[in-house]
Structures are given as structure tokens and as C-alpha cells.
Amino acid sequence: MLKLEEQQFLGEAICNLSDVITKQNRLFTLKLGVSEHNLPNPSKFGELTVQAEESAGSKALMEMVFHCSDLEIKDLLSKSDPFLLISRMSENGTPVPICKTEVRKNDLNPKWKPVIMNLQQVGSKENPLMIECFNFSSNGKHDLVGKIVKSVAELENMYHSGNGENFFVPASNAHDCHSKEVLKSQVYVEKYLENSRHTFIDYISAGCQLNLMVAIDYTASNGNPRLPDSLHYIDPSGRPNAYQRVILEIGDILQYYDPAKRIPSWGYGARPIDGPVSHCFNLNGSTYQPEVEGIQGIMSAYISALRNVSLAGPTLFGPLLSTATAIASQSLTSNQQKYFILLIVTDGVVTDFQETIDAIIKASDFPLSIIVVGVGGADFKEMEFLDPNKGGRLESSTGRVASRDVIQFAPMKDVHGTGISIVQSLLAEVPGQFMTYMRTREIQAIS
Numbered sequence: 001m002l003k004l005e006e007q008q009f010l011g012e013a014i015c016n017l018s019d020v021i022t023k024q025n026r027l028f029t030l031k032l033g034v035s036e037h038n039l040p041n042p043s044k045f046g047e048l049t050v051q052a053e054e055s056a057g058s059k060a061l062m063e064m065v066f067h068c069s070d071l072e073i074k075d076l077l078s079k080s081d082p083f084l085l086i087s088r089m090s091e092n093g094t095p096v097p098i099c100k101t102e103v104r105k106n107d108l109n110p111k112w113k114p115v116i117m118n119l120q121q122v123g124s125k126e127n128p129l130m131i132e133c134f135n136f137s138s139n140g141k142h143d144l145v146g147k148i149v150k151s152v153a154e155l156e157n158m159y160h161s162g163n164g165e166n167f168f169v170p171a172s173n174a175h176d177c178h179s180k181e182v183l184k185s186q187v188y189v190e191k192y193l194e195n196s197r198h199t200f201i202d203y204i205s206a207g208c209q210l211n212l213m214v215a216i217d218y219t220a221s222n223g224n225p226r227l228p229d230s231l232h233y234i235d236p237s238g239r240p241n242a243y244q245r246v247i248l249e250i251g252d253i254l255q256y257y258d259p260a261k262r263i264p265s266w267g268y269g270a271r272p273i274d275g276p277v278s279h280c281f282n283l284n285g286s287t288y289q290p291e292v293e294g295i296q297g298i299m300s301a302y303i304s305a306l307r308n309v310s311l312a313g314p315t316l317f318g319p320l321l322s323t324a325t326a327i328a329s330q331s332l333t334s335n336q337q338k339y340f341i342l343l344i345v346t347d348g349v350v351t352d353f354q355e356t357i358d359a360i361i362k363a364s365d366f367p368l369s370i371i372v373v374g375v376g377g378a379d380f381k382e383m384e385f386l387d388p389n390k391g392g393r394l395e396s397s398t399g400r401v402a403s404r405d406v407i408q409f410a411p412m413k414d415v416h417g418t419g420i421s422i423v424q425s426l427l428a429e430v431p432g433q434f435m436t437y438m439r440t441r442e443i444q445a446i447s
């Protein structure tokens with residue numbers, strides 16, 4: 001084994017992954033330097049070039065459409081609400097989730113939207129996949145309806161033959177842990193396609209920008225900002241409050257994918273001096289321009305606004321979403337390759353449910369994803385209607401449904417309680433939402 005203490009130190013350099021993949025040729029050169037080592041002639045260190053290469057397997061995509069027949073009824077007063085969870089089987093037999101379908105409400109013969117996986121996720125076409133069908137439960141304890149274990153190659157054969165595969169469940173009274181009970185319920189592969197497409201990294205390397213937008217809750221339920229028990233309390237020691245922590249965690253990742261770092265930032269639910277309650281006001285106090293400079297600009301404008309507005313209410317998302325959608329729409333008219341991510345931080349439940357749903361469904365047609373984070377001790381159960389992954393199906397007042405998934409919601413305390421950072425949990429779905437938008441509109445990465 002190589003012993004570093006016996007090697008000659010030549011220099012060091014630090015960079016972010018974003019520094020590399022945002023370059024068109026994915027090459028990034030750093031000057032080697034020295035931080036802790038007391039070496040002579042520090043100016044004579046060399047350079048280090050870092051190159052990022054994406055696995056070929058990440059470009060090989062498989063698109064499948066699944067449907068089931070004769071699913072078992074799991075709910076007492078209605079039919080089942082099924083969804084599929086697809087996992088790769090690791091070498092030790094532990095399933096590793098890859099993707100899942102949407103939930104189909106009250107449907108014993110469901111057909112789901114297309115599932116897209118890449119070869120890198122699967123490993124190879126011969127690796128076994130576990131496909132589990134669950135009945136959705138709002139408490140998170142989903143009931144297993146049945147499962148199958150098949151490789152991608154076997155799923156492709158199922159498509160060509162048109163044959164279904166019976167689900168099975170572990171036998172309830174068997175002493176052998178490998179025993180199983182075969183069910184009459186079947187799963188079919190209605191569509192199977194293989195192709196090679198641009199990846200998320202292709203678009204970023206080609207210059208597509210991810211632009212952050214931020215909206216902060218200034219309703220009175222946050223408490224008096226001057227008191228330590230307020231969610232808006234600014235600690236003299238410099239310790240960030242809940243709002244600041246969320247902005248730092250999300251912003252510290254996304255700011256590197258926006259060269260200009262001009263971030264539209266709004267507040268909502270407050271009464272500016274000598275004015276009515278506003279549900280979308282510019283944090284920087286400007287009448288026309290909502291942008292601030294970088295994450296520190298958001299922090300400064302946030303604190304300044306606390307001194308210049310009166311906390312009020314209620315909590316409305318509709319005006320915010322409409323404003324953010326208008327900005328995303330403008331980028332389309334100017335033919336820019338930009339994708340926007342709106343971060344909304346709130347301490348309570350929205351009261352304009354239908355206006356919010358209508359705005360989300362409109363936003364699904366534009367290059368925009370929405371991340372909603374709940375802070376504080378409120379009961380956010382009613383906010384789960386925002387997130388399709390929680391089982392809801394958003395429908396506008398005119399009966400229209402979203403063209404794609406664009407929104408995720410999570411209370412900050414729940415995300416941190418699992419040991420998974422809020423960044424990992426809420427940003428994880430953005431590349432998939434980004435790619436769905438690009439694919440459905442046939443937007444190619446600019447070479």
C-alpha cells in the first residue's frame with residue numbers, strides 16, 4: 001500500500017464538481033499551490049487538469065410502460081391505489097431503489113406513465129430487478145400487493161411475447177423464507193424502447209443554466225423577529241435561523257450553475273410600510289427588479305426586509321408561482337437555454353389551495369421546478385397535496401392535469417430526521433424533471 005508520508009508533496013488544489021462539468025469540454029485546469037506545507041518556492045508548483053467523463057451507460061436509456069390486471073383490493077372502502085417501485089438487486093441481495101411510478105387512484109387494472117432508466121442504474125440487461133407493486137398509504141406504510149424479479153432482458157421478452165407475469169408475495173405460513181404464494185394478479189410490459197439520448201450533464205456542459213429563485217414567508221405566525229423563539233430571529237452570534245439554513249443548503253449547490261448569480265428573491269405575507277399586505281414583494285425593496293447578487297445578497301435583503309415590513313398573512317402561493325412562471329416564460333421567448341428552480345420556504349399551510357394548484361399546473365409547461373420546504377413546528381400534513389409523489393393528482397379548476405411533475409414538498413424537520421440532508425432529498429428529483437421537460441419539448445443540448 002502506498003504510504004503518503006513517504007512521498008514527495010508536489011502541491012494541491014481544490015475545486016467544485018460544478019467547475020468541471022459546466023465547461024463545454026469538461027476540462028478544468030487548476031494551479032497547484034500549498035496551504036499547510038511549509039515548502040520553498042511556492043510559486044513553482046505546476047498545474048493540474050481535471051477531466052470529467054460520463055459513463056456510456058448513463059446515455060443508454062430504456063423506456064417501459066407497465067400495466068397490471070386483477071390487483072387485490074387492499075382498502076376497506078375503495079379500490080387500491082397502486083404504484084410500482086423498481087429496484088436493482090445488489091450483490092448481497094439487498095434491493096436498491098431506482099425509480100417508481102405515480103400512484104393510480106382507485107384502480108385494480110392500472111396503466112402507469114412511462115418509466116425511464118439508464119443502463120448505469122441497472123448495471124446490465126442481465127442484472128435482476130425487483131418490481132414491487134404497493135397500495136399507497138398516506139402514513140407512508142404502503143401495503144405490498146405483489147412483486148416479480150426479472151432482468152431487463154426478460155422484461156423485453158415479456159413485451160415482445162405479450163405475456164404477463166404473475167405477482168407473488170412471501171408465503172405467510174411457510175417455515176422456508178424462500179417460499180412464496182403466486183397470485184392471480186399479473187403485470188405486463190406494454191411498451192419497451194431503447195435509445196441513446198442527451199443526459200442532464202450534456203445540457204449543463206453545453207451551457208444550459210440553472211437559475212435559482214427564492215421566496216420567503218413573512219407571515220405573522222413566524223413570531224416577532226426580535227424574540228429568540230421567532231423563526232425569523234437573527235442570532236447575534238451568527239448562527240443561522242431555519243430560513244437561512246434552507247437557503248444556504250439549497251443555494252450553495254445551485255449558485256455554481258448560474259454564471260451571473262442574479263437571483264430573483266421575494267417575500268410574501270407581509271405589509272410593507274404604509275401599504276396593503278403583499279403576497280409577492282421584492283426582498284431588495286426595488287419596485288421593478290427582484291434580483292440580488294448571490295446567496296449573500298439574499299441574506300442581506302432578507303434581513304433588511306425584516307426591518308422594513310410588518311408580518312401579516314395569510315399564506316398564499318398563487319401570486320409567487322405566477323410571477324416565477326412569467327420569468328421562466330420570458331426565457332422561452334428569448335430562446336435562452338435556462339431552467340429555473342423556485343425555492344419557497346414557509347412556516348404554514350397555504351390557504352389558496354385551488355389558485356396554487358392552477359399555478360402549478362400552468363408552471364408544468366415551462367422550464368421550472370418548484371421546491372417547497374416547511375420550517376417550524378406546524379402540522380404540514382395538508383401540504384402533501386402539493387407533491388404528486390405523496391399520492392395526490394393535481395387537477396386545475398378547468399379539469400386540466402399537469403404535463404409533468406414539477407413540485408416537491410418536505411418539512412425540514414422530517415428530512416433532517418432521516419439523516420439525509422435536505423439538499424439530497426429535494427434536489428434529487430430536479431434532473432429528472434429537467435430531462436422530462438427537455439425530452440417532451442424535443443430541446444437538444446447546444447453543442
